[in-house]
Amino acid sequence: MILGMSTASFTLLHVIISLIGIGAGLVVLFGMFKSNRLEGWTAIFLGTTVLTSVTGFMFHSEKIGPPHIVGVISLVVLGIALVALYTYRLAGSWRWIYVVTAVLALYLNVFVAVVQTFQKVPFFNALAPTQSEPPFAIAQGLVLLVFIAAGFFAARAFHPQMHTRVLSPARARRISG
Numbered sequence: 001m002i003l004g005m006s007t008a009s010f011t012l013l014h015v016i017i018s019l020i021g022i023g024a025g026l027v028v029l030f031g032m033f034k035s036n037r038l039e040g041w042t043a044i045f046l047g048t049t050v051l052t053s054v055t056g057f058m059f060h061s062e063k064i065g066p067p068h069i070v071g072v073i074s075l076v077v078l079g080i081a082l083v084a085l086y087t088y089r090l091a092g093s094w095r096w097i098y099v100v101t102a103v104l105a106l107y108l109n110v111f112v113a114v115v116q117t118f119q120k121v122p123f124f125n126a127l128a129p130t131q132s133e134p135p136f137a138i139a140q141g142l143v144l145l146v147f148i149a150a151g152f153f154a155a156r157a158f159h160p161q162m163h164t165r166v167l168s169p170a171r172a173r174r175i176s177g
Helices: 007-033 039-056 068-089 096-121 122-127 135-157 170-175
Strands: none
Touching: 007 039, 007 096, 007 135, 007 170, 039 096, 039 135, 068 122, 068 135, 096 170
């Protein structure tokens, strides 16, 4: 039992959260290509991606392994993305730092999804039962290349204007006295 749920139910919840994070992350990534912040989608992406990593640590394990390492890296990267976006408001170099960390967090989520696909889906497992076979390496290599290219183009294209409220001259006079 994990958080009062059976392991199977908790696993399903974890997978659903992960898939929501990946879906929202792809929407956010495509928004970056058009220099659009998509604030709601971004909050969903960052929140569910943090939740994915946190819930991943709740599965029983005898020792620290690759999933734990990926989870820690993901949480550090997400922490930087959150600071860049919500504390520094994408000012100066924080814009590209946000893009790189957000894309890296999405990549890590997709990386784990590919690992899980090759472990759990019989068709893919038959192609690479130990995940050291060429189909697994090719799949992960292609995912990596796609995310490197996407990150590069997103960093070049993403220049959103921060939404600041512009006051009318009359309102500004009333506020200033």
